[in-house]
Amino acid sequence: MIDPHSGRITMRAGLIGAVMMPTGLAHRVKTSLDVRGIAPLTIVGHPRADMWTFLVRADIRPIGDPAEVARLWEARVVVIREGDIALPSPVPDPLMVRTWVSPTTSVFRPSGAVVIECALSITSQARR
Template identity: 35%
Template sequence: MDQVALAETPAARCAYYRHTCDLPAGFHPAIGRIIVRAGFVGAITMPAALGQQVHDDLIHHRNPLGPIISHVRSKRWTYLIRPDLPDDVRLFAELFRLNVSIVPIGGEIALPSPADVHAGLREWIVPPQNTFRPSGVAIVDTVRVCRNAGLR
């Protein structure tokens, strides 16, 4: 994250995301947001409390963590993933009932930008430091484990 902290302009931050993390990031000056279009990278968004449970379960089982974004105001977390989830209506319905969503191909994934630090919009829970992103299937499986643990 030290390199991201040093990237205090949108252009520098985008360059870091692109070159170090292999995230095809672009900057929209009109809205002041750095985004990635889902496709090459995927994303799963969930309530922060569930996101924390998933995070803790992954650590407990010694699974590597990939990049995780906190959407501070909406209290949601987004896990950046490898886009290996099936296009399955039953899966989307199951996750919808848990208030979890998969960003569709072509959808925008907002990444933390230098301006977000002062606005309290987005921040990294686990910053990207390289090209690693966990399997989307593994994150969904962990969501299920955490959900089932909460039902006991």
């Protein structure tokens, strides 16, 4: 969907969801997923916020373990199951609000549950 006033491009979360996290953690998650052969990944960068958003299959169930929820909260990992997901504009963006880190090249989207599991694994390793 394109907002006619701002030119902002969004898609409604539904079959596709998103997992947003700080760039440092996202680099490690991407590397881990690449090593596991989970590709191609579609990733939106938010340079000013120093965050990346992975577009994923919306198969993420609520996390029941309070310790895992706390680790994700501390790591600033955000799961988007509902609402709008902001995408980069095809026109030059002088403010660099959003950019493609890894643009869409196919209909494949990794499992959101796998992306979350990977982020939790990396945050657990960092705590040790």
